[in-house]
Amino acid sequence: METNLVKFDSVFSIDCVIFGFDGSELKILLIERNEEPFKDWYALPGYFVEQDESLDDAAERILYEFTGLRDIYMEQFHTFGEVDRHPQGRVITVAYYATIRLNGQKDLESVSPIVKKAFWHPVNKLPKLAFDHTRIFTTGFLRMRRKITYQPIAFELLPEKFTLTQLQNLYEVILDKKLDKRNFRKKMLNYGILKELNEKQKGVSYRAATYYKFDRRKYVKLFQKELSFGK
Amino acid sequence: METNLVKFDSVFSIDCVIFGFDGSELKILLIERNEEPFKDWYALPGYFVEQDESLDDAAERILYEFTGLRDIYMEQFHTFGEVDRHPQGRVITVAYYATIRLNGQKDLESVSPIVKKAFWHPVNKLPKLAFDHTRIFTTGFLRMRRKITYQPIAFELLPEKFTLTQLQNLYEVILDKKLDKRNFRKKMLNYGILKELNEKQKGVSYRAATYYKFDRRKYVKLFQKELSFGK
DNA sequence: TAATATAGTGTATAAAGTACACTAAGATAT
DNA sequence: ATATCTTAGTGTACTTTATACACTATATTA
Numbered sequence: 453m454e455t456n457l458v459k460f461d462s463v464f465s466i467d468c469v470i471f472g473f474d475g476s477e478l479k480i481l482l483i484e485r486n487e488e489p490f491k492d493w494y495a496l497p498g499y500f501v502e503q504d505e506s507l508d509d510a511a512e513r514i515l516y517e518f519t520g521l522r523d524i525y526m527e528q529f530h531t532f533g534e535v536d537r538h539p540q541g542r543v544i545t546v547a548y549y550a551t552i553r554l555n556g557q558k559d560l561e562s563v564s565p566i567v568k569k570a571f572w573h574p575v576n577k578l579p580k581l582a583f584d585h586t587r588i589f590t591t592g593f594l595r596m597r598r599k600i601t602y603q604p605i606a607f608e609l610l611p612e613k614f615t616l617t618q619l620q621n622l623y624e625v626i627l628d629k630k631l632d633k634r635n636f637r638k639k640m641l642n643y644g645i646l647k648e649l650n651e652k653q654k655g656v657s658y659r660a661a662t663y664y665k666f667d668r669r670k671y672v673k674l675f676q677k678e679l680s681f682g683k
Numbered sequence: 684m685e686t687n688l689v690k691f692d693s694v695f696s697i698d699c700v701i702f703g704f705d706g707s708e709l710k711i712l713l714i715e716r717n718e719e720p721f722k723d724w725y726a727l728p729g730y731f732v733e734q735d736e737s738l739d740d741a742a743e744r745i746l747y748e749f750t751g752l753r754d755i756y757m758e759q760f761h762t763f764g765e766v767d768r769h770p771q772g773r774v775i776t777v778a779y780y781a782t783i784r785l786n787g788q789k790d791l792e793s794v795s796p797i798v799k800k801a802f803w804h805p806v807n808k809l810p811k812l813a814f815d816h817t818r819i820f821t822t823g824f825l826r827m828r829r830k831i832t833y834q835p836i837a838f839e840l841l842p843e844k845f846t847l848t849q850l851q852n853l854y855e856v857i858l859d860k861k862l863d864k865r866n867f868r869k870k871m872l873n874y875g876i877l878k879e880l881n882e883k884q885k886g887v888s889y890r891a892a893t894y895y896k897f898d899r900r901k902y903v904k905l906f907q908k909e910l911s912f913g914k
Numbered sequence: 915t916a917a918t919a920t921a922g923t924g925t926a927t928a929a930a931g932t933a934c935a936c937t938a939a940g941a942t943a944t
Numbered sequence: 945a946t947a948t949c950t951t952a953g954t955g956t957a958c959t960t961t962a963t964a965c966a967c968t969a970t971a972t973t974a
Contacts, residue, residue, distance in 0.1 A: 662953090
């Protein structure tokens with residue numbers, strides 16, 4: 453793999469683990485690399501941080517350049533600094549993750565020559581990824597899974613309007629287990645962060661489900677009071 | 684402040700937020716700097732990562748060199764990468780935290796010329812710190828506070844043998860609120876991770892309390908089953 | 915032996931989580 | 945029109961966990 457590549461002393465990079473949900477499958481955003489090392493491999497969107505930009509800014513810029521996605525709220529989750537993780541030199545990478553909704557219309561379009569294409573891939577049956585990106589993905593996935601148990605981040609993955617069954621499917625996919633329908637609904641509705649809409653599913657060949665949407669204001673209120681230890 | 688300092692392009696560093704508890708006060712480990720920039724200022728123990736060491740290794744080494752402490756389990760919690768956070772150039776720092784017990788006997792002793800001295804300082808009334816270390820400390824403190832609500836990390840801060848009242852004091856200091864004695868004891872004992880010892884306090888001028896110790900095996904068992912969403 | 919200071923204990927109530935199975939409604943085929 | 949299919953939608957009893965609250969026990973010292 454190591455051809456006649458430039459060597460560098462030490463650089464920072466960013467890698468992004470972007471989760472998306474299409475209603476039934478949980479996906480992750482990958483790119484196909486157009487540059488050595490790991491040319492033609494699949495990888496997480498990620499690249500070097502510039503001298504004059506903060507980590508958060510770099511994450512936003514790189515995600516845009518590689519995939520065309522903008523205005524995605526990403527959160528840093530871990531920094532990977534093994535000595536040999538990059539064949540060209542010492543690269544320490546700060547990993548970010550985000551959860552976003554997949555509307556069919558959002559086309560991915562790279563404006564970077566480093567990227568052959570960007571695409572969504574189901575998180576099950578991930579192919580081998582470049583560098584240590586498989587490990588980065590796994591760490592990010594576990595972090596996201598843990599977070600969903602104490603913050604209802606699942607809403608960010610769903611379309612604007614969604615049914616309770618879709619919401620439950622998403623939880624089941626992420627947690628990888630079946631949940632009880634009645635208990636799930638009770639719990640979610642009790643949070644008080646769902647608005648029932650005056651609208652039902654159309655074009656389904658069975659009883660149409662009611663659509664809900666997410667009340668972002670109440671969500672913020674509810675989850676900003678930090679967990680307390682009780683009295 | 685900026686004298687005729689070396690400039691560097693980009694480097695990684697480590698900073699450590701080490702919490703200690705002496706039975707009544709929660710403290711943090713600080714150093715007094717013996718080197719520009721911020722010579723004579725107080726700061727978190729932290730320095731540059733070498734080319735050939737991983738982040739975790741660097742954290743361990745730097746903590747030892749600066750304070751004499753060894754074999755401390757530290758956990759990475761955030762990476763700070765603002766462009767101007769270091770006056771000499773672009774320094775991205777990976778912050779670690781740990782919670783340890785303060786036995787009087789553990790003397791702090793720096794073997795580094797960069798450090799004038801290392802010492803424990805109460806987390807209340809922290810002095811102004813070098814660089815953005817106040818912010819790093821605050822982020823670490825909030826992380827630790829959150830963690831204590833779902834993992835009994837407090838045991839790592841206490842001496843080998845401790846009384847339930849000491850344990851409760853610690854929780855009250857960290858959470859900054861009073862807890863109910865009976866409920867606290869019930870909850871802690873219910874975890875099943877405490878062993879009651881056949882030994883009581885000595886030299887106190889009131890009824891002596893029973894000592895407990897922490898059953899690390901049961902602890903690990905209990906808190907390795909990840910939080911679940913229920914059924 | 916009285917005073918003081920902290921250790922140690924129980925019970926009733928409220929809230930949250932869990933287990934579990936049937937009816938309702940729309941679409942489609944006959 | 946009616947029977948069939950498929951998913952939506954609902955309630956209740958039980959268990960577990962959290963909360964509120966005040967007195968007795970024991971060691972030390974005056």
